[in-house]
Amino acid sequence: MNQKLSFSSYIAVGSMLFGLFFGAGNLIFPVLMGQQSGSQVYIASMGFIITAVGLPFLGVVAMGFSQSSGLFELASRVHPYYSYGFTVLLYLTIGPFFALPRTATVSYEIGLAPYIPDNYRAFGLALFTLLFFGGALFFSLRPNKILTWVGKILNPLFLVFLSFLIIASLVFPMGSTAMAPVHEAYANASFFKGFTEGYNTMDALAALAFGIIVVQNIKALGVTDPKGIALGTLKAGILSVILMSIIYLFLALIGSTSTSIMAPAPNGGIALAKIANHYFGAFGSILLAVIVTLACLKTAIGLITACSETFQQMFPNTLSYKAYVILFTAFSCLVANIGLTQLIALSIPVLMFIYPLAIGLIILALISPIFKGRRCVYLSATLFTMFVSIADGLNAMPEFIRNTSWADAIINFYKNCVPFFNLGMGWVIPLLLGTVTGIIISHFLPEKS
Known part of the structure; x- marks a missing residue:
């Protein structure tokens, strides 16, 4: 029996989609972009939002409208051989090679690294990645619970804690964006620089991976008609788009105004740590550690789940889903220690x-x-x-x-x-x-x- 999703179901699926997307890079890159773009922050943010929000939204909608069972089937429209190469490269990029290890390193660099002596930081990173990926492994081995854990628990908690930092920055701004210096990279064509900076979030790539998770959850809620699935994906995606656009703009503005009292940081993780410390002192470190860990953990769960399900479906005679989860988690834990x-x-x-x-x-x-x-x-x-x-x-x-x-x-x-x-x-x-x-x-x- 085909049924329509209730309003609460749309909210839950939209929250899950936002939660899967909004992880490591989504916190650090808009802040760094804000620091570097200075008074050009609004123009740069427009370009950033197109690639970091608009393209992921279109990617999820494309998966819903194409009626594909996943990226592998969609890419096979180009050629079957291309489908294998492109799918493997994309999933390894957003999975164990880059994006997945980054979820742990961002959490560590922002939340803990500033308070650990230099000679113990390598050991601290190793210990933290073991604990972080141990938690991600626990949830990823239970993929049928992903809507509950990410959409109804982890993501709402993340939004509550992040709102403290955003509200503080609005009530007590560190400076004016109009007077913020502009980095050389943003002096000309700041829109296009922001556009390509949006690549760093990897969300357009993740959309092709997470799209199928959204479709599967909509089906699990009783929607089986292709048009109903496409419409459900569209509506859930709109909620995610609104939330992400608002948060990106606020984070970029926080970065831009911060240059009045601090120099641009080497990366967005360090910048965010300094900003949180400015507003909340020692409590800010705890607050930011919670925000970042929640953000990164929910994305890590989604990436491990998506990668493992795809590789098990592409190569059914190799490893089981559980084995792929363990393999990708362990490899990501090792790669995360690069920094x-x-x-x-x-x-x-x-x-x-x-x-x-x-x-x-x-x-x-x-x-x-x-x-x-x-x-x-x-x-x-x-x-x-x-x-x-x-x-x-x-x-x-x-x-x-x-x-x-x-x-x-x-x-x-x-x-x-x-x-x-x-x-x-x-x-x-x-x-x-x-x-x-x-x-x-x-x-x-x-x-x-």
């Missing part, structure tokens, strides 16, 4: 490569009725986009790679020949051209292609 700043630096080239491909897949899924879901359109658009995303990844490599003669020659070619490449938006025109080319080709091919 936050190093993890961010390592992840940027991968994100610059994979993000345009993920954006392209989301857009194609949403407009697929226009070209009847023809594979040649998916394939053409993806190939054109990949032509630029490879160069984006190369351009974000460490200096010792980017400054080699061969890499410099390739990057200069793209800078001179591809519009918007310098802004990190070089994929826009190729994606459009690839889609149009695929649609033209589809008119000359049999329908079954």
